[in-house]
Amino acid sequence: MSLTAKDVADSPGSHVVEIYAKTFCWYCRAARRLLDAKGVQYHEINLGKEPARRVEMIERSLAATVPQIFIHGQCIGGYDELKALEEKGLLDPMLKVG
Numbered sequence: 001m002s003l004t005a006k007d008v009a010d011s012p013g014s015h016v017v018e019i020y021a022k023t024f025c026w027y028c029r030a031a032r033r034l035l036d037a038k039g040v041q042y043h044e045i046n047l048g049k050e051p052a053r054r055v056e057m058i059e060r061s062l063a064a065t066v067p068q069i070f071i072h073g074q075c076i077g078g079y080d081e082l083k084a085l086e087e088k089g090l091l092d093p094m095l096k097v098g
């Protein structure tokens with residue numbers, strides 16, 4: 001099986017913000033809402049549509065709950081951690097680091 005350009009573009013670590021999520025998940029919705037309110041773009045991996053990528057999420061985050069959020073390829077945790085970073089004023093600096 002050969003990789004498409006989309007496969008490469010969507011490969012792990014290729015977006016500044018990545019979220020592994022499910023459609024019917026309160027914490028996923030809250031995370032999207034926080035990022036949307038800040039105007040932050042993110043790449044979402046919907047495990048409902050791509051269930052095989054759950055293994056990838058667990059390997060990268062060492063966690064099995066959704067959402068799992070990555071910034072510059074580094075796992076920051078779920079919604080609670082995202083919200084805590086925002087409340088401490090640490091999220092914006094993390095998003096800017098190249």
Ligand SMILES: N[C@@H](CCC(=O)N[C@@H](CS)C(=O)NCC(=O)O)C(=O)O
Binds near residue numbers: 025026027066077081
């Ligand atoms: N503290 C976590 C809670 C995440 C959580 O409990 N997510 C639920 C879905 S809303 C979950 O993953 N449940 C297990 C599953 O769906 O496999 C966070 O802030 O993200």
